[in-house]
Amino acid sequence: MPRPMWSGTISFGLVNIPIKLFNAVKKKTLPFHQLRKSDGCRIKLKRVCSSDGIEVPKEEIIKGFEISPEQYVTISPEEIENIYPKSTRRIEIADFVDLEEIDPIYFEHSYYLTPDKGMEKAYSLLLIAMKQSQKTAIASFVLRNKQYIAAIRPTDKAITLSTMFFSDEIIPLKDLEDLPTADHQPNERELSIALQLIESLSSNFTPEKYHNEYREKLLSMIENKAEGQVITQQPIAEQSGKVVDLMAALEASLSALKKKTPTKSRRKKANAQ
Secondary structure (H helix, E strand, O other): OOOOOEEEEEEEOOEEEEEEEEEOOOOOOOOOOOEOOOOOOEOOOOOEOOOOOOEOOHHHOOEEEEEEOOEEEEEOHHHHHHOOOOOOOEEEEEEEEOHHHOOHHHEEEEEEEEEOOOOHHHHHHHHHHHHHHOOEEEEEEEEOOEEEEEEEEEOOOOEEEEEEOOHHHOOOHHHOOOOOOHHHOOOHHHHHHHHHHHHHHOOOOOHHHOOOHHHHHHHHHHHHHHOOOOOOOOOOOOOOOOOOOHHHHHHHHHHHHHHHOOOHHHHHHHHHO
């Protein structure tokens, strides 16, 4: 059973609902250690001074912000602690908005919110009210001395919270180069075939359909090597060049897809029989 990583209350208006916060995501990574090639000895990293190479003990290390080359403003742990955001153990809802108004680029990390003991009815009230209103709450809270804004959304049986990036953390499009202009607009035929290609590839989103193939292959290789099997080098796939004829590439993609997959009309007929 997962354990809550934080507890507090959801607050909107004069209503306060005690809740527990759980991680909704468990990233699957394969941790590697650094070893000496000759004998497999584990490598340990040390903090050393860049000027004299002497190892520096942890208690002598302070934080410094570089204001110009090799010029730093030093900050003590006490100074940082004095300006930490106050941990109120409260998720304060400020607004309710339509989910479609939030660009997914703002979402950072997802959590589940569950009711504390005895608060199931109040929790259910918020869950059902948000479902019927089809609204997403925008809230602020403090977690591990860091301030967050978050989007709170209802799901089937639980309320989810997604931390979000602040607006000044998102790189504006105006800072990007080589974006298409009016001179790069496709012609009607190109757009028509592209829309057909999108329609042919359209389906319902099924998360289980997608796999981290690199992780699966890497884990399989580790297991095989642990069992003493010899691993052969896999051939490197050739990189395709730039598309020279956009129209030809679109038509070829659509043609190949039609041969591979029956059209929706054919599928409907097959299902009806």
